[in-house]
Amino acid sequence: MNSSRLLEMEKICRVCLLQKTKLTPLLGGRLADMLMELAAINIHEHDDLPKVVCDTCTSEINRWYAFMQQVRNNDSALRCIILEKQEVEKCQYPVPNNNSILEKKPKHEETFEPDKTRHSVRTSSQLTAINTKTFICDICKKELKTIHSLRRHFKIHSGEKPHKCAICNKGFVEHGNLTKHLRKHTKDKKHQCNLCGLRFYERNKLIIHIRTHTGEKPFKCKVCSRPFATPSQVNIHMKSHTGDKPYTCDICLKSFPYRGSLVIHKKIHRGERLYSCPECSKCFSQKVNLESHIRTKHTHECPFICGECNSAFPTKEQLKNHIRHHTGEKKPLKHICTVCHKQFRTSGELKIHIRTHTDERPYQCDFCGKHFRASSHMTSHRRIHTGEKRHICKYCGKAFRESSTLRIHVRIHTGERPYCCQICGANFTQRNTLNMHMKIHNNALKTTA
Template sequence: EAFLIRFIFVFNPDCPQHYVCKEEKIPVEQGKTHTGERPYSCELCNKGFIQICSLKEHMRTHTGEKPFSCMICEKKFSRQGQLKYHIKLHTGEKPYSCDICGKAFVEQSKVKLHMLNHTGEKPFSCVTCGKSFTLERALKSHMKIHTAEKLYSCPTCGKEYRRQNRLTLHMRIHTGENLFACMTCGKKFTIKRVLDNHMLTHTGERPFSCKICGKCFSQKHHAVTHLRTHTSEKPFSCQNCKKAFKSKSSLNLHMKIHTGVKPFLCTTCGKSFSQKSYLANHNRIHTGEKPYLCKTCGKRYNQKSHLTDHIRTHTGEKPFLCKTCGKGFTIKLLLINHIRTHTDERPFSCITCGKSFHVKPHLISHMKAHTDEKPYQCKMCKKAFRLKSSLNFHMRLHTGVGLFSCKTCKKTFHFKSNYMRHIKMHDSQA
């Protein structure tokens, strides 16, 4: 083995006030870690390595060679270190533990990374948006969000990925290799960790909680995304219009607005959708299916989000707060509409007369004034109305339900405002 010679100064044991120069041998390979020299390069991708054994290991990523096999499950690996780590998953051996919380790990390096969760240290920062990360590889992965760089393409369906390992996992969908199936519902996953997270949806376990409001989630990324509703952080930006989003999935959905891609077609009415779940929700309009049941009042809904909004009418929860006046709302859309009353923004305009409105339903109702359309008809007297609310008021004449009755003179009123004005008349006469 070749060596480098370096000289170091150490204490003289015979005379502590003096130093002596000592010669020290260092293996050539070790010396290159200080110089940054990488003399061994891959002929396929030009990646450089300090040691020739590292280059040999790297070449297996191109050849697919996996010479190290697990004696228990026969799974194969390209590196011996990967096999040693894998075997500990079978034995359950976790010799390294956190001194603060006691959590155990297979490798000591994992303990060091875990400790960053306690210290809160995030040494790697994005120069573009300032977001910080505990791991350098997490920062490198994040940086590709800004560059939109996708180097790895699936030869089967053409889908592109920023990282090689993501493409490798995606390919399992086409090959069926190593798919992990849920024993409860049969759904398959390419990663075991994702299957483990999926199982929580069946058990009802919600181990991840919000530190601010205490809300619990079955998936860690759901808790992370939820936290951004408190911090208002929106790290995912659209490169076309610069609109920002709290989650990557929301950004991906938004991008379809620019591309106009709507591959999911309703076979009944021909309407197309950008997402498969949107089509599934739409189909329930045709089938009349309402699978989401309110356990409190028995009311049913065709979309889970509608049930979630409805449940808040029972619990009284109003999570969407106006920063101007503090008023709370059960639905985010109601908050958006309410904010326009402060800003006086009127984005919905009538193409006939130019009158503008805060919310779209008011514009739709107004448009009927130009067409003389009266689609809501009373079944008792056949009188027709433009608005459903007007029909509901009219029905009080026939049913008597909902009328405001004066206790003094028994006079009845349709509207509460007229009733209150009438009451004041009696008070002034008294």
């Protein structure tokens, strides 16, 4: 290609390299995804290559993609038919084995052992059920219990979503999923938590939420036996053992264990922040982050309650971090400061620590103008101005601004003194009090020396 055509990159088709009058943007829709899947190429907005496709090539991409989907769907349908045929044949002609074969006995023997004969027949039918194979998806290797579940599952890969929402036109694989979705339009949150009043569209979401109150974790990791509240949490955790991160960002090369995580990550590069806070107009790429922001900064709602000490938190992540204080579990120190080499458990902790070196204080109190390194420090400081005291002692009703202050206060009622002097054995309710006490021993050592 000569230099004159290089100057007209924005006017030529990415596929046929011809200059056309009618050009369709490649990014912003499904066109780029279809082309990447068909041609196994990488496309992103910062690659300095043409970002448009002519109408002829657009039609060809749509036609070939539809053909590819048709081939996949037909292949899946054929495999389902074969599997179903094998299952029917298996039920009609069960494979005999030594445990299930009944030897024909003389009539006089049958009169003596009628119960044993009936028991043998029952065992044979049970063995047939046990020997029934699970159905495995050829694409993702997921195991399913029935042929109907496999057929339903194949729709995920084929992209078939026959059930459409009449309000927003969103498609769903199952009619039941559409019914659940419609509740979001009607605001029908009929499942309510009796403990905190939080409402949910689906009953299973309520059941999972209740476990944040009870602390129930019925699902365990098969490798390390760590318990979790949901099977999906176990699947996510298993990635920490396998290290499997098959989805890689083509811009920054960061890898993710799930495709959905990669899709969300790419919004950062595109600058896509569709969810705006109605209070302060701050924008977020995910709805869950917006909801956490509103609870943390504006409403101060704390729906996540610790089952051990009843402490309340605005986000699920804060509750998880808090529960580790009870269990004694600690995250590995993966994040290291490049200045002083101090190690931290999360990237957020490291980010705040680095500000001690740069003296950056990006958070400002809207009452007095004082600046802070962390938003949590500013939130705590603002309560001095607002007079908010939401942490209440269950013994005497006294209110406190901070949960840590309440924790120390409760020790007056319980008599707990967790800090012990290693020299004289005196016990104290606070670490600071112990430190002041230690000065007495230090001064005594100095005078004797």
